[in-house]
Amino acid sequence: MVGRSVGVVTPQRMVFEEPLVLRSGAVLPRYELVYETYGELNAAKSNAVLVCHALSGSHHVAGYYADDPRNVGWWDNFVGPGKPLDTRKFFVIGVNNVGGCFGSTGPRSIDPTTGEPYGSRFPFVTVEDWVEAQARLADRLGIAEFAAVIGGSLGGMQALSWALQFPDRVRHVLAIATTPKLSAQNIAFNEVARQAIMSDPDFHGGDYYRYGVVPKRGLMLARMIGHITYLSDDAMAEKFGRTLKYGEVRFSYDVEFEIESYLRYQGEKFSRYFDANTYLLTTRALDYFDPAAEYGGDLAQAFARAEAEFFVLSFSTDWRFSPVRSREIVAALVHSEKRVSYLEIESRAGHDSFLLEHPHYHAAVRAYLNGVRV
């Protein structure tokens, strides 16, 4: 890995007493955000970069915890001294979104009006709501304008939305492996995942906390479905193929093929730490994202108000948010006379590529960010 780790990091917490009016019309009267920062904010406060997380991500983007050194940030290969997002130059912020399950106010948090976890009463949140909340965090940190907002997948949607919601507060947007809106197939996969969770008898209509259980089976299934869409067919073939766990067919519903073992392991692990309500909220935020909707589907028109420069990246074998979807973003930006660079990276790893260390990908981001003035 090129570059060093940011080292030991400590999550911070910010309390917001101003109500957050959500796109759904609901109001969060009070909320907290957990976040981490890496690098130093310069005197001009012009070198801040916001990293937005995707479905299973969090504020813990880079580094590790003193008391848990194996808990390394989800984008540690990307953020650090000498890494593509270089913390010697940039002040980087990672924040757990509202509705999340890693410390920010979410369905697991205590609803002050009832003294119980929000559960099913937690309001729907959208990409736009997250951006709004992130902007308030920036306010409190004294950051008037981000040098860049960066994200992959759902994080990329937030990065795009920044340019539309706060045109004068973001100079560069890096939108990686993302889409301007989900396809019917994308929504279909989300729907099956949600049905898996909601039909789990341990879901209790979203109020499982009070029963001391979690809809573990549903979460496992949701994560297994997710993993299939994160990996390319090629990557799965290379990594697992039809390899049998015991070298021969045993005529059993236990694990026969290595791919089964992998999926069960991933599902089991996920179900131990991720909150089911957060999963539901987040997939709905994905479904709903469609900045062109209020412009009659005209994405170029939606982008008209943006002032940022854009760097759009996609990966050749990503079939969840394929290069075609990124090219829609690029075409709309071009039609809208924005400055945009686009790179389609050859990669075998599918949607997951955006999280992996890939020389061409990382070199391109590094080069782009080298050119960002702070």
Next chain:
Amino acid sequence: MVGRSVGVVTPQRMVFEEPLVLRSGAVLPRYELVYETYGELNAAKSNAVLVCHALSGSHHVAGYYADDPRNVGWWDNFVGPGKPLDTRKFFVIGVNNVGGCFGSTGPRSIDPTTGEPYGSRFPFVTVEDWVEAQARLADRLGIAEFAAVIGGSLGGMQALSWALQFPDRVRHVLAIATTPKLSAQNIAFNEVARQAIMSDPDFHGGDYYRYGVVPKRGLMLARMIGHITYLSDDAMAEKFGRTLKYGEVRFSYDVEFEIESYLRYQGEKFSRYFDANTYLLTTRALDYFDPAAEYGGDLAQAFARAEAEFFVLSFSTDWRFSPVRSREIVAALVHSEKRVSYLEIESRAGHDSFLLEHPHYHAAVRAYLNGVRV
């Protein structure tokens, strides 16, 4: 639709008292097969065609029942007088496979040794076992040799296997939208579907019959996942896109998008008639099919013993069993010096295309079958 319906049909039943030794080593001491026939067997008994069904299919291939005229066979557009598989020329047989849930001996049947439904004790069945059982049915019907064996998807695997297991009993094989073996991704989707069923508390380890319940939630999820893989991304986009059921976002986990409504409907319907144990058995039969395995993965060598002529068809947007997989079959057949025709049909409908009326597809099958001597 070109051609007419075969009209009213009546399922028949054949009892087999000779034990069927399965590939797993298990033995079915006695079993029954339900089947239907269309057209007339000629005096030379040289015009018989076997149609093999896929995951959710049955013996009811064409026509309708006198007491249930809306229950039309699953391939009624394909089989009948003047249709691509013309019953004026051919004597066509449809049979529900062993392990099925439409009348042939399966997990729902009474195990004579216990007087209770087989349930979890029903043995694993393979494509090869099905072909073996079909051959015994042919014996009893006096059919020494099939003019053709035809199938799509899992049915195509059976058609291919016929040429390998009974080389001198099949003159033509039509293998449609199929694959010589599942990919890791194919197995992964099957595994998620199985986990959905098996983790449903109403599954009771496969012995849900004795509790008077069925693992309905699991079956629904399995079918929803299946449907996503049967349709192409394009077909879903065309058919549903992001169309909202109520014209606007309502911030709800109830149906918001039309695609959700479609999937839930399909899942619900399926869970009312399909047996969960049959689903498990059938997906495992899919997983296990790999005729090249005993030849060190050399498919051409596996085909060496075949004597049939082959017609392989695939559909451009089928991402479940893509044209690439059909080309593997064709390449192996060519290397094995077999006679093979191959056609890749342009179709937007994905894997489901093989069940649909498509002029080019149907014309090609019609032309091929016109050339089959009886």
